[in-house]
Amino acid sequence: MKQYKKILSYVAIILILVAAGLIVYGFKGDVAQSVEYSSYNAEVDGTKALYLLSEKMGYDVKRYERPARFLPDNVTVVAIDPSLEMLEGSLEKKYLKAWLEDGNVLILISPDCKEYINELGASEPEDFGQYDRGYKYSVGKGSIIYFAESYNYTNLGVKELDPGVQFIDALEEGKHKTVLFDEYLHGIGSSGTNLWDILGFGGKLVVVQLFMCALILIFIKSRRFGKPVVVFETVKRKENENLFALSNIYYKAKANSMALEIYLGSLKQELAKFLGFGKDGWSDSDIVIAAKSNNNLKDLEVEAVFAECERFINNRKSDSKVLLHLYKRLETIRKGIK
Secondary structure (H helix, E strand, O other), X not given: OHHHHHHHHHHHHHHHHHHHHHHHHOOOHHHHHHOOOOOOOOOOOOOHHHHHHHHHOOOEEEEEOOOHHHOOOOOEEEEEOOOHHHHOOHHHHHHHHHHHHOOOEEEEEOOOOHHHHHHOOXXXXXXXXXXXXXXXEEEOOEEEEXXXXXXXXXXXXXXXXXXXXXHHHHHXXXXXXXXXXXXXXXXXXXXXXXXXXXXXXXXXXXXXXXXXXXXXXXXXXXXXXXXXXXXXXXXXXXXXXXXXXXXXXXXXXXXXXXXXXXXXXXXXXXXXXXXXXXXOOXXXXXXXXXXXXXXXXXXXXXXXXXXXXXHHHHOOOOOHHHHHHHHHHHHHHHHHOO
């Protein structure tokens, strides 16, 4: 039974970590797969075939789902029939133009974007393409390769082969090995305006893993080891009686008196050694007599201090103030022989 529980625990941890990965990566679901001209879409009006063709031709192909302000350099971005509302946003236009001027390439395929290209500050176009009439514009150090017929580049359109060949020619013209299919302009992805978006994949993965580790640690620490001990009423009453009995014994033993007695005995041993007596064969009166004739001890009232200590011990007193006073006097004697 314990072995099964252990296996189940491991399975649960694995499932949690897998779930964390899925949360970080994000589910695209049916929404992304049904968007027209999306590279997720494998239907006739999608562009997944073009995405896979680019991979087969040796390009490092990825989907991009963030605004233009986060675009990396040295890449070719593919935007097929993008949302004009998103494309013409003031910030999107501003950052896309700056990105192009830095030497990057945009392949734009849409029937409604000629005027937009002019707004990006593009130069006069050059004819481009053997199989589909297209144009190439310069924007700073970068360029835009433009085709008007979006439908030619869908999964159905590339079955004619010529549009696929034309598209690969455009990638070759771009001269970048990394190709990004822009899904943000199809309404897929995030705006990147909150912390979760800014963290990116690696940051999200670390945060989720830390959160999952914290949950697992709380689970482990909160587990009860062993069954609770059953304490019957009669047993508990007996324990209480024993506890009260021990407390009375300690009270009657007068711990202060015991402490002073132990300390006094230790001091007498030191005095005997200092005064030249052996380990045994001496008495308190021998120490007192010898102390009276010793220059270091004669003014320390050894006999009186011993007498007060004996009275305290024999009377089993527990007065802490008296004990402290006697301890200080004994310590004065001890310092006299150091």
